[in-house]
Amino acid sequence: MQGRFKLYFNPQSRAAVVRWMLNEVGADYELVPIDFEKGENRTPEFLALNPMGKLPTLILPDGTVMTETAAILAHLADCFPEAGLAPAVGTSERATYYRWLFFAPSCLEPAGIDAMMRKDAPPLPKMALGWGSYDDVVDTIEERLSASTYVTGETFTAADLAIGATLWWFTMFGAPRIKDSAAIQRFVGRLTDREAFKRGQAPG
Ligand SMILES: N[C@@H](CCC(=O)N[C@@H](CS)C(=O)NCC(=O)O)C(=O)O
CATH class of the missing domain: 1.20.1050.10 (Glutathione S-transferase Yfyf (Class Pi); Chain A, domain 2)
Structure with missing residues (x-):
């Protein structure tokens, strides 16, 4: 898949699971550090992306915002079929x-x-x-x-x-x-x- 993903990230969060998956599929991505103690996940800018104020929050190359770890894993597996991380649909x-x-x-x-x-x-x-x-x-x-x-x-x-x-x-x-x-x-x-x-x- 073409393009760069943007992952709002804190290592002590489920965003680490998405980072692992991005590495598994060989995606091009950047990390945007989020400091929970400084409330960086509660700013108006962040809440506009994810009103839950939670990580992971992933921006897809086309600008779509994704949240929910399992949904993100499933989507990335489908976007990178060459990584072989999802069985064929319907089987x-x-x-x-x-x-x-x-x-x-x-x-x-x-x-x-x-x-x-x-x-x-x-x-x-x-x-x-x-x-x-x-x-x-x-x-x-x-x-x-x-x-x-x-x-x-x-x-x-x-x-x-x-x-x-x-x-x-x-x-x-x-x-x-x-x-x-x-x-x-x-x-x-x-x-x-x-x-x-x-x-x-x-x-x-
Ligand atoms: N249902 C979400 C849960 C996300 C979640 O709870 N993230 C935690 C970190 S692991 C978080 O961002 N907590 C910060 C907060 O709620 O202020 C998922 O599966 O991705």
């Missing part, structure tokens, strides 16, 4: 890819944040929560990662990046069970060994 592999790509922000992420930030609070009713319970989510991921190398099978895709980046954050922040799970840690290790991940760790 069963694509269906499995979507399943895990959406599982990351709708189940894994809120379940883990709830488990870490509300650990002393009474549990919310399982039926009302999209993720059911934290243990169900971790059991589901563990089962999947025990059965195949990547979430969609034997090929690395953008869905692995969505799931893997979240599991990597959970490992660092001490989410329950994550560090002790051999299947999850094998997967996280495989992902953080990738060249594109390592390049994304350089100062931005």
